[in-house]
Amino acid sequence: MLLMTRLQGSLWFGIDKALYLSACVVLAAFPALMFVKPSLSNTCFGLLLGWSAIALASSGRAGVAEYGAILRRYWPFMLAMAGLPLAVLIQQLATGAETLHVPYLYLRFALFIPLVIGMVRLGRPGMQSIQWGFMVCALVSALWLHEVAAAGRPSHVGFSNVIPFGNLALLTGMLAVISIGWNRPGEYLQAGLKLVAGFAGLYASYMSGTRGGWLAIPVLALIALAASRRLKRWHKAAVLAGLLGLMVLGWYSSAMVQQRTAAVVSELSQSVQHVTSDTSIGVRLQLWRASLELIQAHPWTGVGPEHFEAALQTFAARHVITPLAATMPHSHNELLHAAATLGIPGLLAILALYLVPAAFFLRHLRGTDRGTRVASAMGLALCSGFMVFGLTEVMFATTLVNAFYSLVMAFCFAYVVARQSKMSAPMAP
Template sequence: MLAVGMALLCLAACQREAGRLAADDIAILLVLMVFSLLWLADVWRAGQWPVGAGGEGRWLPVWPLFAGLVLLAWRRVPPSPMVWWWGVAVGALFAGGIAAYEHFWLGRWRPDNGMNAIPFGNIALLLGTLSLVALVSLRGERAGRLGVWQKALLVLAALAGLLASVLSGTRGGWVVFPTLALLVCVAAFVSLPRRRMVALVAILMATLLAMAFLPRASVTARVGEGVENLQRYTQGEAGSSLGLRLEMWRAGWLLIQHKPLLGWGEGKLESQRDLWVAEGRFNRGVSRYDQLHSDTVDTFARRGVVGLVSLLALYLLPLGLFCRYWYRGVKARNREVQAFALSGALVVVAFMGFGLSQSMLRDPRGLAGFLGLLVACWCLLKRAAESQAYVGLRPSTSLCPWVNTTYEWMVCFVVCRYRLSQ
């Protein structure tokens, strides 16, 4: 809410001519708006807001609209690139420090920082990976400004993020990390001398192996547990962690088959699922959860094909734009554009992977992390592109006042309606 308040203040104080929107800016705003409005329409037809753990999920459908407001504000007053890089690094360092303290000092098997261990480990892994981007992409003049201790701090931040992921036992993140590492290695192949690239890969692999075989790390235990859960599930025992997740996906597929176009709606999904649980179709442990442990399955079952398309657009359109800018940045030899385009692509790919086995976008920390990192990467990318006279898409200046005003009034209307419904 603090970020939204600052965004509104910025929009009110800054001149309309500042931060002119281009066609790709408007495309990002549209996917945020459509995803949010479809979720709000689903809430309206079902008469129920998301609950989430501890009742923290009630505002989730409005958050993409808030992210659009922040995007409009940051396009007028872009954040500092160095604040981004050191913010990511400090976040990864704190995540690694908290995980190490809880695991080694307090003796917790899966550290979670007072939240669900899965989003904690996933976001820490992403922050650690983003810390590597500064070392891989920001070479030349900008890299020359970094001292040895600063480079060492970035390396330590990357290791801390990986350590937090390993200690948290997030198996979904471990599946996604090879893809993230491959993207970083592709960028390194373009940006770094071959010897340094080989050294980077060797250090990364050695670090992963060392963390995986830490005496008290949960990697081998978690992998073994997963194999055992799968074996028990094939034998008809669905009460394990992996077994319940497979049961939820099976229930989700059955829900999708019954209402594929518009889905069951917010709250009604749980009611129908629990009815089938009472009939003995699924394990009773499934009813403990308010989601289906997959963004894709959960969104498809709740909002049907329409909701699934909005989710895919939220992923794929920004990913396509980030990849496009990265390719153009390589051709123009603009390393700052490459760095922020790579960071944005990593954010989208990471959450696409995380969302396969966990409903990250229905978790307050997960959704906040995705929207915040996505909008920050996009605004920093556009700042770098425009400051270097980078050839991008033409600004749609005639649409700028209309888009700004529409977003401001839309958010005010939605918030007022929410308050009146309480």
């Protein structure tokens, strides 16, 4: 059965063109405003949910039936995106909580499900508007970090911690580069701007000094190259060699990079020799050890997200970790933090957030349709990037980052599903 025939076909009968165009602008505005004005970006997320509700209501019974078919056919994907809020409910039920409540921090992942229908109704041209938001985000982030990092590595950029800021700037830059695959032959200006955005994302990651983010650069580059059918193998090899050369050159020419990489060895040595544990690496090692102890003590329920900091204080009182480590809000590792706070269900939920979408997009990355390959590469870059970022940071600790993951995932998924159904995008009347 061809999915979304009615969902796409009835667009212009129930929804005004101005509303459709507004939704396209809002979709592009979300990543563009993500760091500049988080409140507006959050508003964009809410408006897109409203668009999804209007889209579903205007599609009638036939459209609702088609949406139900999407849910049934792709239920593993839906379950994976709803896994973290479900893990929160399981934890509350298992510990006998008086009231069941899923904080908005976790609920945003489940909102992927209604967002999908809004993305489907935007159609192919509408969904592609997000590429300009990626480009603006990377460019603005690079300029902003260039300014604030002039006096040294900052702890925050605006409202955001520098680590997720640098990570997402890198990711949006690479997503902009991947979107070059949507360009028509001869659109050199657009392709050039997207390449500039890609370099801006690399520069923002460099200026942030986020070593965990640097680990993701070759992974994201490989995914971007895998999506391209225009480049021959030797072209791709040359790009990889150039990127490697650029990274080596950056290491040799940048005192900051040398200092940040040398600090890893130094801090590890200090921690092992018990000189001091209150370094960036030392604190992480303490948090990981404490998290493992919490998992061992509470394997199925964890201590609960609201009790994690109190548990760290208990460890500090027992001299298991230092007072500095006890002030940290999370484990600095996505998997360990989920398992420590939500138990094994939380661990499985995070793995599902990474691996189920990765398997879906990897399967479609080998397809013959160019548009599908581009969207699949974006989706794979999203979950792979977060997977690498999560090795040394808890990215899912803020509602804005969670909204970014949920919304971009909904866009990538809807684009692939729409193309797989062999339906053309709705065009303006």
